[in-house]
Amino acid sequence: MTLYVGNIPYSMKEDDIKTVFEEFGAVVSVKIIFDRATRRSKGYGFVEMENDEQAEAAMKELDGKDFRGRNLRVSKANPRTEKEPE
Numbered sequence: 405m406t407l408y409v410g411n412i413p414y415s416m417k418e419d420d421i422k423t424v425f426e427e428f429g430a431v432v433s434v435k436i437i438f439d440r441a442t443r444r445s446k447g448y449g450f451v452e453m454e455n456d457e458q459a460e461a462a463m464k465e466l467d468g469k470d471f472r473g474r475n476l477r478v479s480k481a482n483p484r485t486e487k488e489p490e
Contacts, residue, residue, distance in 0.1 A: 405459035409466075410448040410477035412436065418449075425451050428465065429458025450481055 409421065418434040425431050436449035453459035459480075467478040 405456045406450055406452045406481040407459055407463055408448065408479050408481040409451055411474050412445065412447050412449060412476065413472040413474045414445045414447060415472060421449065421451060425453065425462050428462035430454035
């Protein structure tokens with residue numbers, strides 16, 4: 405299951421987020437989204453977990469939890485949709 409993680413502190417790295425989520429189970433991948441122009445974190449990303457039950461537990465425990473002064477927002481990620489050509 406892939407989780408959306410919002411309100412990530414700008415100082416957090418992908419390894420930091422992986423460590424937090426690994427408390428709940430196996431993490432397949434972590435991707436923080438960066439602004440192309442500034443190369444600065446946009447403050448959100450995605451965590452893919454191997455097991456749906458573990459992902460649900462992580463979502464329940466971490467949503468709203470304070471990390472480095474910011475309350476994380478964790479929810480199930482919406483499937484990616486393809487943009488129609490203009």
